[in-house]
Amino acid sequence: MTGxxxxxxxxxxxxxxxxxxxxxxxxxxxxDYVLDEQVGFLMRRAxxxxxxIFQRIMGDDGPTPTQFAAMAKLxxxxxxxxxxxxxxxxxxxxxxxxxxARLAERGLVERRPDPEDQRRVRVRLTAKGLxxxxxxxxxxxxxxxxxxxxxxxxxxxxxxGLLARLD
Amino acid sequence: MTGxxxxxxxxxxxxxxxxxxxxxxxxxxxxDYVLDEQVGFLMRRAxxxxxxIFQRIMGDDGPTPTQFAAMAKLxxxxxxxxxxxxxxxxxxxxxxxxxxARLAERGLVERRPDPEDQRRVRVRLTAKGLxxxxxxxxxxxxxxxxxxxxxxxxxxxxxxGLLARLD
DNA sequence: GCCACCTTGTTTGTATACTAACAATAATCA
DNA sequence: TGATTATTGTTAGTATACAAACAAGGTGGC
Numbered sequence: 001m002t003g004x005x006x007x008x009x010x011x012x013x014x015x016x017x018x019x020x021x022x023x024x025x026x027x028x029x030x031x032d033y034v035l036d037e038q039v040g041f042l043m044r045r046a047x048x049x050x051x052x053i054f055q056r057i058m059g060d061d062g063p064t065p066t067q068f069a070a071m072a073k074l075x076x077x078x079x080x081x082x083x084x085x086x087x088x089x090x091x092x093x094x095x096x097x098x099x100x101a102r103l104a105e106r107g108l109v110e111r112r113p114d115p116e117d118q119r120r121v122r123v124r125l126t127a128k129g130l131x132x133x134x135x136x137x138x139x140x141x142x143x144x145x146x147x148x149x150x151x152x153x154x155x156x157x158x159x160x161g162l163l164a165r166l167d
Numbered sequence: 168m169t170g171x172x173x174x175x176x177x178x179x180x181x182x183x184x185x186x187x188x189x190x191x192x193x194x195x196x197x198x199d200y201v202l203d204e205q206v207g208f209l210m211r212r213a214x215x216x217x218x219x220i221f222q223r224i225m226g227d228d229g230p231t232p233t234q235f236a237a238m239a240k241l242x243x244x245x246x247x248x249x250x251x252x253x254x255x256x257x258x259x260x261x262x263x264x265x266x267x268a269r270l271a272e273r274g275l276v277e278r279r280p281d282p283e284d285q286r287r288v289r290v291r292l293t294a295k296g297l298x299x300x301x302x303x304x305x306x307x308x309x310x311x312x313x314x315x316x317x318x319x320x321x322x323x324x325x326x327x328g329l330l331a332r333l334d
Numbered sequence: 335g336c337c338a339c340c341t342t343g344t345t346t347g348t349a350t351a352c353t354a355a356c357a358a359t360a361a362t363c364a
Numbered sequence: 365t366g367a368t369t370a371t372t373g374t375t376a377g378t379a380t381a382c383a384a385a386c387a388a389g390g391t392g393g394c
Contacts, residue, residue: 039311072200081373082372090208148206248342285388286389
C-alpha cells in the first residue's frame with residue numbers, strides 16, 4: 001500500500017527502440033512491476049481456465065457458471081425473490097435479472113409476482129429445472145475436481161481457505 | 168460423460184472442515200453441494216472485490232484492469248503486435264482489439280501497420296501514455312496491497328503460488 | 335510456381351458484471 | 365395521516381470475455 005515511487009520518471013520515459021539494459025539507480029528504490037505476479041492477473045487467468053473447464057464439462061447446452069449458481073440456490077425447490085437470489089449468488093440486481101431471464105427462456109425457472117409484496121418477483125425452478133439438477137450437480141463436482149487437479153487435497157483446501165478470506 | 172466423478176470429485180469437492188479423513192468412502196448417495204465452498208464461486212467473489220478495489224484506487228478516469236495490463240506490457244516503450252500483446256495479457260484477439268481501441272480513443276496508445284508483415288498492427292504507448300505509467304504503477308501496487316490486506320505476507324505468497332499453479 | 339495451411343486481425347453474437355438513473359411499492363417516523 | 369426513506373426491479377450504457385465465421389497476408393511442401 002505504500003508504494004514509494006520517487007524519481008524514476010525518466011527511467012520509464014526512455015527512447016523506444018533502445019535495447020540497452022536499463023539498470024541504474026532505480027533497482028533498489030523501486031523494484032520492477034511484474035504484471036504476471038500480481039494477484040489480480042493470477043486470479044483472472046485462474047478463472048479463465050476454470051470457466052473453460054466449466055463449459056467443457058457442462059456442454060454446449062449446459063448452464064453458465066452464474067446460471068448454475070442461481071439454479072443451485074433454488075435446487076431444494078425454494079421460491080426466492082429475484083433480488084435476494086442475486087445477493088445469495090453475489091450478483092447485483094441488473095446481473096441477476098439477465099441470468100433469470102435466460103433461464104426462464106429455456107424453461108428452467110419460472111417467475112411470478114409475490115402476492116404479499118408487489119415489488120417482488122418470486123423465482124423458482126420448473127419441473128424441468130428440478131429434474132436437471134442432480135446431473136448438473138454431478139458435473140459441477142467434476143468441474144471443481146478438474147479445476148483443482150493441479151493441487152493436492154491439502155493445497156486445495158488451503159487455497160479455498162485463503163480465497164474465502166478475500167471477501 | 169466422465170463416469171469417474173464419484174471418487175475423484177469427492178476427494179476435492181468436499182467442505183473445508185476437517186471431518187473427512189482421506190480414506191473415507193462415499194457411502195451416502197449424494198453429500199450436500201454447497202455452492203459457497205466451490206472454487207469457482209470463491210474465485211468469482213474474490214475477483215469482484217478486487218475489481219472494486221481496482222476501480223476505487225484508479226479513479227473514475229483510470230484504466231480498467233485489462234487496460235492497465237496492456238499498458239503495463241508496453242510500459243518499457245516496446246512496440247508489440249496486437250495479437251501478441253493479447254497473448255501476453257491473457258486476452259483473446261477479439262478482446263484485446265476492444266481494449267486497444269478504447270485506449271487509443273483516450274490517446275494512451277497508438278497503432279500503426281507493421282511494415283514487414285501487413286497482417287499485423289503494431290501497438291505502443293503514446294507520450295501521454297508513457298508519462299502516465301509511473302503513477303499508474305504506484306496505484307497498482309496499492310491495489311495489490313489492498314486486495315491482499317486480509318492476509319499476512321506469508322499467506323499472500325502462498326496464495327499467489329497456488330493461483331499460479333492453476334493455469 | 336502453386337496450393338494447402340497457418341497466423342493475424344475483424345465482425346457478430348452471447349453472457350457476465352457493474353454503474354447510474356428511474357419507477358413503483360413498502361416501511362418508518364414525525 | 366403524510367412525508368421521508370428504503371427496497372425492489374427495470375433500463376441503458378460501458379467493458380470484459382469467448383466462440384464462430386470470415387478475409388487477407390505469410391509460409392512451407394511439392
